[in-house]
Amino acid sequence: xxxxxxxxxxxxxxxxxxxxxxxAFAGGLAGLWSLRPGLITTAGIQERMKRLYWGTxxxxxxxxxxxxxxxxxxxxxxxxxxxxVGDDRYAGCVGAILxxxxxxxxxxxxxxxxxxxxxxxxxxMEWKEHVGWAAPILATAAAFLVTYYGPRxxxxxxLRTAVIVMFVAAFGAAVVxxxxxxxxxxxxxxx
Amino acid sequence: MTDRHHDERIAPELEGLHLPTKPDGPGxxxxxxxxxxxxxxxxxxxxxxxxxxxxxxxxxxxxGRGVGPLAGKTIVAVIAWLVAWIILAAIWRGKEMNIKxxxxxxxxxxxxxxxxxxxxxxxxxx
Numbered sequence: 001x002x003x004x005x006x007x008x009x010x011x012x013x014x015x016x017x018x019x020x021x022x023x024a025f026a027g028g029l030a031g032l033w034s035l036r037p038g039l040i041t042t043a044g045i046q047e048r049m050k051r052l053y054w055g056t057x058x059x060x061x062x063x064x065x066x067x068x069x070x071x072x073x074x075x076x077x078x079x080x081x082x083x084x085v086g087d088d089r090y091a092g093c094v095g096a097i098l099x100x101x102x103x104x105x106x107x108x109x110x111x112x113x114x115x116x117x118x119x120x121x122x123x124x125m126e127w128k129e130h131v132g133w134a135a136p137i138l139a140t141a142a143a144f145l146v147t148y149y150g151p152r153x154x155x156x157x158x159l160r161t162a163v164i165v166m167f168v169a170a171f172g173a174a175v176v177x178x179x180x181x182x183x184x185x186x187x188x189x190x191x
Numbered sequence: 192m193t194d195r196h197h198d199e200r201i202a203p204e205l206e207g208l209h210l211p212t213k214p215d216g217p218g219x220x221x222x223x224x225x226x227x228x229x230x231x232x233x234x235x236x237x238x239x240x241x242x243x244x245x246x247x248x249x250x251x252x253x254x255g256r257g258v259g260p261l262a263g264k265t266i267v268a269v270i271a272w273l274v275a276w277i278i279l280a281a282i283w284r285g286k287e288m289n290i291k292x293x294x295x296x297x298x299x300x301x302x303x304x305x306x307x308x309x310x311x312x313x314x315x316x317x
Contacts, residue, residue, distance in 0.1 A: 037201060037202035037203070037204065038204075040204065041204060042204050042205075042206075042207040042208060045204055045205070045208065046208070067265070071258060071261060071262070071265060072256060072258060072262075075258060075261065076256055076257035076258055079257065079258075079259060080257060122310060122314070123310050123311075126310040126314070127308065127309060127310050129261055130232065130233075130236050130261070130264070130308035130313075131305060131308045131309075133232055133265050133268060133269075134229045134232065134301070134304070134305060134308070137225050137228045137229060137232075137268075137269070137272050138225055138229070138301075140225075141221045141222065141224070141225035144221045145218055145221055145222070148213065148217055148218055148221070149213060149218060150210070151205055151208060151210065152205070152210060152213060154202045154204070154205065155201040155202035155205060156201075158291065159218075159290065162222070162290075162294045165298070166222070166225065169301070173305075
């Protein structure tokens with residue numbers, strides 16, 4: 001039972017950091033949602049806010065770690081130029097049923113050698129690699145707002161809703177990245 | 192102590208915490224800067240398809256790591272976000288803002304940026 005270095009980084013990028021992000025999001029959203037007058041005591045607010053600060057900043061940190069490892073470690077393996085021979089851009093992919101040492105995942109998908117796979121790159125990967133970067137920006141801004149206003153959010157429902165919108169938008173961007181990442185790793189795994 | 196937002200009247204639980212007043216300027220700066228960052232990300236993603244010169248410039252950020260123009264798109268967007276945040280925070284420090292209006296402007300910028308990162312949109316310029 002072992003993982004190659006590339007498989008390990010894929011797991012760290014998608015599974016470990018992704019799970020941490022999800023957990024922090026769930027905790028943060030629950031905390032923000034219930035930060036309303038009449039639900040908690042003054043002592044309870046202080047205890048609740050500590051968790052909320054931790055949850056939002058952990059989510060932001062996990063989002064940054066996810067996009068940085070994804071872009072700078074995993075993505076270059078995905079988009080490597082391996083298959084080109086002469087004028088044939090996908091010569092190394094001929095007969096492949098999965099990406100291999102002469103056919104990177106990107107080349108495998110674009111070559112269509114194993115069915116209609118081009119759209120996985122052109123829609124899935126192209127969207128994921130860009131919109132995923134909105135997640136840490138939004139999560140950091142939301143974490144800052146939670147820290148800056150603190151318990152005051154409780155008495156300002158509109159502001160609290162605005163923070164929740166940013167928080168959920170960060171999650172939405174991460175869902176695009178995470179969902180397409182999971183599918184792409186099935187269709188064209190990094191080896 | 193009464194906050195200028197009269198928070199204690201809406202949430203009596205806050206009274207015991209004796210919270211100092213917080214102006215909306217820094218909060219508004221964080222909201223608008225996030226919108227600007229995402230909008231710049233969308234612009235870089237789309238203009239990368241339009242201009243070969245910009246494509247080469249964005250690719251030059253990869254430092255031989257094989258990331259391609261994605262390196263430049265994301266680095267430029269993050270720098271734009273941070274610079275916008277620093278400047279806005281300095282300008283709006285200690286000031287009261289119409290935070291609803293700033294939020295909506297940030298939201299519109301963010302949505303536009305998000306649309307510009309959608310492949311059928313930016314690849315239409317390729």
